[in-house]
Amino acid sequence: MNERWKEPSLSRRDFLKLARTALLTASGLIGLAGLWRYFSFQTEPPSPTDFDLGPASAFIPGSRTVLTQVPAVLLRTEKGFTALSLICPHLGCTVESKSNGFACPCHGSRFDFEGRLLRGPAAKPLMVLRLDTSSDGHLHLFTD
């Protein structure tokens, strides 16, 4: 028999079977990848409410430190530590540190360095935030 008319090594039936298997396998893999992606989806973690400010000894008496982790200022006086939120109690803008206290850039409310209200339209002083010292001497600020 002529070589040209030899039966192919892969029959049509086998080819169709192989193609079907390959296509379904690929589809299955894509489907599995989709499921993996769906079940491994991570929602954004809630905003932290506990901030480690480092060793308490790093803040010298009389210091006034505007914190970088959270809009707050840490005051260390002779009486100890106080943390004030820098969120204006009027509408929530972040107040700025000035030479004579804090000023809200949005509507002009003013507060002294202890957070007391000097001028509206805010009706309340700056909020005092909770502080604690951990066993390793680190200062922790809580915003909840």
Next chain:
Amino acid sequence: MPVIMRRLIVIASALLLVTLIAIALWINQRVKPVALTPSLTGQVEYCLTCHSDLAEISPSHPVKTYGCVICHGGERLALDANLAHSTMRGGKNPADFSVVQASCGGADCHSGSPGAYRDHIQCSTTSIQDTYAGAIALIRYTYGDQLDLTARLGTRAIDDAQSSTGITSLGLFDPSQEASPSVRLFGQNCLSCHLSAQPIEGIQYARFTGCSACHTPTQPAAINGAPVGDLAKIHKLTTAMPYTQCNTCHNRGNYDLRTMTFQPRQDNSADRLHHYYQPIAEFTKCEYTLECVDCHTRTEAMGDGSLYSSKFDIEYTQCKTCHGTLTELPKTRTLTDPNDLAFRMAAIYPVVDLRLGDTILVTEKGEPIWNSRVLSDGTYAMVGKVTGESFTFRPVKGTTCKQDPANQTASSCHECHSVQR
């Protein structure tokens, strides 16, 4: 299994694979939302996914505090533009008076108490800049449709039981009900200036409506400034309005009272001296050197919450407001109350550093001209709200001014002090 069935299974498998690949590609190409949780609302919104290139609208409304939705409305979680914009208030202008209460209102925002000077919406929606009640009364009186100059009709029907002027309501001005043909024409041709009206055609008249008519400048700040761009892309609120914004309504031309038609200015002004006022106007140096808002006050422009027949009854800034007369110095106030309105005004647009103990000029009704100050040598200083430029000036008292104390209108002062051009 027949061959045809085997082929169909292969084709179906191929289609399934293609579909899954298409879905995977579509998911990967979807817009990744940019989330913002404004501190004022605490509710996540995705507007910045498309609008992160917008500049802050004003120092008083930072986006991380307010977000977008509290003012503009819209679907905060939608990523499709049409859906996201479908429920916006006032389209591109949430400060239009038809929606302003929902967009800008609130006791801590712009519909607070008069005592706290926060009744901006009540003031501006009853002001004659919106009701046009003064002009309507004047025209109806002139052409015999009413017997006095008391405002009775406005561009909207308004009930204002708290009005202190005796005018507690306005009916809707309906030109078709007027007897005089001139008043009817006035209604047709001359109501394009009030704050709820769409401006007439022309880039020099282009402005928004409502609060934004003044507080969202659409015009370059100077005659030779950059031309106005796409109004829809202007994202700004300010209390430092340049005179060019005022000129979208004022000094833009005249109304011919015979034909009741608007006659636009024909002069092509090349500099501010000529641009500020139309050619027929008389004015002094300070009137074209300063901006309109440097002297004319918030109450004068926005009203005080009551219904009036004339702007002059609300607040009337005159030459003597800053310069006094031959016999009296201008009215002043030494700031002793940290909650004085002057401090809030100065904080919103800080061109001056006002302090307790400073003495500033005030109007006849006691409204602070917060950008002024009485200097130790008895002269006065004023800082331009738009330019930041400082000007000093003297009182009339003690000078050789020939003014007649009985005539204190601008035209009297213009007899000697008008600028020649």
